[in-house]
Amino acid sequence: MNTANPVAAPSKRKPRWLWWLLLALLVLGAVVGFAAWYKFFREEPQPDWVTATPEMRFKYGSIGAENEAGIPYWIFYVLPRMFPEKLPGPGGYAAFGVAWEQGQELPVGFTKKVVGFPRVANTCATCHTASYRTSVDGEPTYVVGGPGHTLHLSAFFRFLVDAAKDPRFNADNIMREINLVTELSWLDRLIYRYALIPITRKRLMEREPQFEWIYRDDFPDWGRGRDDGMNLTKYFMLELPMDDSLGATDMPSVWNLKKYDRPGTTMNFAGDSHDAYSVIIDSALGLMNAAPKSNEDFLGHVRWMQEYLSELPPPKYPFPVDAALAAAGESVFTRDCAACHASAITGTRQPLAGIDTDRARIDAWNAQHAIAANRVVTEFGIERKGLVEEDLIGYNPPFLDGLWLRAPYLHNGSVPTLRDLLRPPAERPSTFWRGYDLYDPVNVGFVTSGEDAERIGTFHDTAQLNNGNGGHVFGTTLPEQEKAALLEYLKTL
Amino acid sequence: MSGKIRSAIARLQAWFDRLFRHRWLRCTLLLLALPTLLLAGFALYGLWLFTRNVPVTYADPAEHFKYGSTRGEMASGLPYWIWQVLPQVCGQHLPDPRRGYASLGLIYEDGRDLPIGMSKRNYQGVDRTFLNCSVCHTSTWRETPGAEPTIVLGMPGNRFRVWDLQRFLFACAKDPKFSTEFVVPAIDRAMRERGERLGLLDRYAIYPVAIALMRERLLMLAGRFEPLMQYPEWGPGRVDTFNAAKVIFNFPMAALPEHEKNAPSDFPSIWLQRPREGMQLHWDGNNTSVEERNKSAAFGTGTMPSTIDVAAIARIEDWLLTLEPPPYPFPIDQAQAARGKTVYGEYCADCHGAGGRDFSGAHVGKVTPLAGIGTDRRRLDSYSRDLAVNQSTLYAGYPWRFTHFRKTDGYANMPLDGLWLRAPYLHNGSVPTLRDLLEPASGRPRSFWRGDDVYDRHKVGFVSDIDERDGVRLFLFDTSVPGNSNAGHEGADYGTDLSDEDKDALVTFLKTF
Secondary structure, X not given: OXXXXXXXXXXOOOOHHHHHHHHHHHHHHHHHHHHHHHHHOOXXXXXXXXXXXXXXXXXXXXXXXXXXXXXXXXXXXHHHHHOHHHOOOOOHHHHHOOOOOOOOOOOOOEEEEEEOEEEEEEOHHHOXXXXXXXXOOOOOEEEEXXXXXXXXXXXXXHHHHHHHHOOOOOHHHHHHHHHHHOOOOXXXXXXXXXXXXXXXXXXXXXXXXXXXXXXXXXXXXXXXXXXXXXXXXXXXXXXXXXXXXXXXXXXXXXXXXXXXHOOOOOEOOOOOEOOHHHHHHHHHHHHHOOOOOOHHHHHXXXXXXXXXXXXXXOOOXXXXXXXXXXXXXXXXXXXXXXXXXXXXXXXXXXXXXXXXXXXXXHHOOOHHHHHHHHHHHHHOOOOOOOEOOOOOOOOOOOOOOOHHHOOOEOOOOOEOEHXXXXXXXHHOOXXXXXXXXXXXXXXXXXXXXXXXXXXXXXXXXXXXXXXXXXXXXXXXXXXXXXXXHHHHHHXXX | XXXXXXXXXXXXXHHHHHHOOOHHHHHHHHHHHHHHHHHHHHHHHHHHHHOOEEEOOOOOHHHHHHHOOOOHHHHHOEEHHHHHHHHHHHHHHOOOHHHHHHHHOOOOOOOOOOOOOEEEEEEOOEEEEEEOHHHOOEEEEEOOOOOOOEEEEOOOOOOOOHHHHHHHHHHHHHOOOOOXXXXXXXXXXXXXXXXXXXXXXXXXXXXXXXXXXXXXXXHHHHHHHHHHHOOOOOOOOEEOHHHHHHHHOOOOHHHOOHHHOOOOXXXXXXXXXXXXXXXXXXXXXXXXXXXXXXXXXXHHHOOOOOOOOHHHHHHHHHHHHHOOOOOOOOOOOHHHHHHHHHHHHHHOHHHHOOOOOOOOOOOOOOEEEHHHHOOOOHHHHHOOHHHHHHHOOOOOOOOOOOOOOOOOXXXXXXXXXXXXXXXXXXXXXXXXXXXXXXXXXXXXOOEEEEOOOEEXXXXXXXXXXXXXXXXXXOEEEEOOOOOOOOOOOOOHHHOOOOOHHHHHHHHHHHOOO
């Protein structure tokens, strides 16, 4: 420009090299853009075996939680090896009491799906698959739709946060572990080192303040088989400040959902949601931790799941039943129990007075919470009857299908066995260990003491917040023979 | 455009010309060029050195089995020269310092610098060595104390003391002598003795770093393994297989329930794998896939999913499909064997196969529940279901991800090929000879000596009643130690109620396997 050729000709024709440069940049941009889409966002369907049967689909099929809540597969893979001291015991992820079928790469309720890169996320089956064994040396039986009474969910949540907080959670250490177990391409190594590891760390650490209440020293832990769903909704979906409530309740069974189709029934222990469709949506949204990518796909999956669970039968009691005794028990049931548990009021909202079980769960939720949560879901563009926009008044008398597998009992799992439930509160065990899966056919429930139960289970102290075993004194004064007969009958439900 | 480039080059040339008119500049540049070239040379050499990955391999599968690499040295290799001088540096941690590595039961062939079961590879500029499959699956027998031992590939490594090898390495890593000051001069001398020279780079850079890295790694392994070593030692020929497998996952071993800990069991023979395909393999029958079982065992040789030499393993795998055990080398009383054959057919064949090569039988390769077999339960208990499901994650992302591991409730019925070389007997090696196994547990030796290779043809097994051989102390096996019980596999169904004549005849027949 400083030569003798002044601005003379901003020639109509731009220099050709500029065109070439532009073209090259465009091509480069397209390539980079495609690569970024391919490496971070392309979705690959799960392999065929996952959707081969409805049961497999429920156990291992993605509900779309990989997008926002998914953890990069290889990070998920090496975490238990790197931080075994943060697990509840030896055994990798098995230590959390997940249902893990032999030969499967991941436990039930854990999905592996490629969204750009393989990710691990969860499904409803994580919490709604029950495990029981009929003998110490026996193989566990997994019951789809049953309560995940062995699952230590709060420990799993804390594990991920605590691992991310650990200074050893860095690219050098994680890549060293990953490189021992797989051969990533150089590009994937770069992506892991400079994107996935730091982003995962950040995302997991962001959860810490929202999980503050499961770290509180003055609160009892949820323990195995329990989940504080209402507070999860408050702190994650509504992003409300922490209050002093604790509402951990047993993971419920989700088989035979069609029983809730009857008008007037409401869902969950305290009747806080209108129908099964809404509960599935809200629970799934909780797992996804974000709005669905496509409402159409999401709701299609929800409807499929509702259909599947509606027809899913409760499991049969796996030990012999004394038919004559059970028949005698049926008349006791009809006389003393059916009015609440097999009648028009079953599954409907009832006041706490008269039942008098632990009230902490109903104190953890109110009408404002319901209104706010319904608004969020509506803003996602999802229509559903949704949460009941009223304060909670008590607990719904539950349907008793598959009752034998739903131990421990009461909404907060504070009574280990059905036999204990037929004792006056003062005579029920004040402490026990929950989450061990060896069945106790004598008392109808799981074994809650002894070396193995105490090693594997978590300690439940009924004197602590939300853990009370009072109330529901119905049947506690029956003569022993009638109790025995009733117990026998309850096995058959 | 080309005209512009030409003029630019011309200008550049002119600029250089002007520049080089100064002599001082020419000299300076020349002086600078020399070190630059030197540095570039070094860099290239370093690149060549540190990207080297050259294994020692053998065309003959038997040789490769003995000395060939399956790439365990990459992730787990010990620098070859450090390995060679360790007995001089910290030999006091060996069972018998005077005998060096031979006191670990490692077998040295004439003219070999490494024992059977150790392979070599130059990786990142350092010769490295580590164990391969044959270290646990090769051993020797002798007819008489003075005779030359016969090496048998594929037989249980019943003299190899892996417990002592672990203890030696971990103790060395903690020894103050495991340092550059002691190790490097020892390497220097050892290399001179072999007519080699320790290079400057090796002396001042590579070995000091290698020593530090090796110590760090050994201390890490010690931290993981030592909770397993708080128990009476396993003795030769045994390993706590599936507690070691838990170490892969970094299970906190100290936190394991007591009944899972300390479950040493015998190394098995690995002949004739083809007819075993589909059987419940391992002592407790926890896997029905030969290839998966092999890859699982290969973790013990230091291979990782990302480093395993699948082709080398496959070569050995193929060779083992049909590898036969050697025939019994002493005369067999044919009349007695014929009588024993009848007894065998009646009592043993259903579970152990029609013969030494015919593995057909209703229960062969299947698990008999513990309540039926009644042998020591620790090995069964050590294999937890939690471990089984974790093993299903091994080789994730590869087509051969493990899918066959299952928790069982007993011990698997093994085919009996080459049985004469598989003493001591039962999964935990608690019964020294076949003849002892035919007595009820109360009549079996309560303690005996393991690790001899002199053969006892009367009882069929190795000599087990003397405490040393050629001045080398053998290992006292005490059946009262937890995990060592010699009970079970007894009663009418198991032949312990037979007449002495029938028992002798049966033992004679089993020599033909």
